[in-house]
Amino acid sequence: MLKIALIGAGNLGLHLFEAWCESSEVQLTQWLNRSYSKPSCKGVAVIQEPYALACADAYVLALPDREIASVSSQLPTTGMALHTSGSIPLEELKNQGEKGILYPLQSFSKKQSVAFDRIPIFLESQNKTQQTFLEQLAKSLSSNFFWMDSKQRLQLHIAAIFVNNFTNHLYQIGADLCQKNNIPFSVLLPLIQTTAAKMQKLSPKEAQTGPAQRKEAAIIEKHLEYLDNPQQKELYQKLTMAIQQQYNDEL
């Protein structure tokens, strides 16, 4: 069994805690958790500070990006430090021992349960001899893992921000327009689901519909006229132009 110390109790930390608490392949030894909520797991000691960390096979840092360098510099000198960030290179781990990356590509919310087995996990190591260990750790969460260097992982993280954080903001605008016009947001849910589900069968290019793709100038003008919020109006314009540009480029 791999002995793992987990560091962090944010959205990702909490879900890793729950997954590894149930795991038969990983023995969670310590959990650095400074939050108020402390779910318990048999055999796992909750600690408050990095100096209280005992030796383990790996220290998994589920921390904000800006804390990775400082916390990793305080780890025990043996065992591998792993961070879970999309945009931070391997070199930002400042521990004296081995370094690696375990980046699960998902948006974690505390209120929403997670099935790790369907989440792709992106791994990076310093050398080939560490790969068996990292694969074993990844498999304790998901068999859907890939090797990727820091440069590719950064681009993947940017892509993820577009399809997740920014998409969620477009849902927010939809919710805002519904609320202002006494329409229940729930009527948009089948459309939101279908838009996402289409990606299983069609490319985004094949799936695109709407006034921008059809270049319906009169309808676009009308929508801009009836959008009161200047920021929403600007996003409508920019996104419409981006869609039209894409279809122009192909002529």
Next chain:
Amino acid sequence: MLKIALIGAGNLGLHLFEAWCESSEVQLTQWLNRSYSKPSCKGVAVIQEPYALACADAYVLALPDREIASVSSQLPTTGMALHTSGSIPLEELKNQGEKGILYPLQSFSKKQSVAFDRIPIFLESQNKTQQTFLEQLAKSLSSNFFWMDSKQRLQLHIAAIFVNNFTNHLYQIGADLCQKNNIPFSVLLPLIQTTAAKMQKLSPKEAQTGPAQRKEAAIIEKHLEYLDNPQQKELYQKLTMAIQQQYNDEL
């Protein structure tokens, strides 16, 4: 049985044809279809021009917005004209008989089959006496129907463009970044599905995560530095600002 003539064979027209061809409540009498592809249905005559339309209980116009006025002016003088557009008011129907709206809120692609029974349908009529007829027609597709005036419907259509067309463009940017960096787009699919599925349980505000929401200025700067495409860079900036603005407003 309601006798319906269907006008149009685009993305929506084709799916309405398929649904009503199978229906026990609607008898499709004629289909105005000028496209090359002509699926057949027993008892349905395919015609090419509005002057060939025979009398029916309703003429359902599944047409581009700009053709609604002109085609509706050529309809037989009896029976109700119905359009299926989000942004066109009822008055733009120029037939001499009754007028109504049947707006199914969904993004239709020819290659993707449609389950109408889960699609919300928004109805509008000129007066109360027409409501029974319109409800009967809507029920032939879905029991999930609502009454809504043209002003609300326009706002709902704008909301739908944000959560569907614009979201699909964000998927396109994700696909583009993956392609440029030799990453299979399929690794983004679980994230796309989860982002949409979260809306069943969380509000967009509760579901928001990421560098913009956490105000991680260093990561945002890094992403902008590594985004080569100026249009993608601008959208990243505008959407990040919009998310930050939302969370600032709540302080």
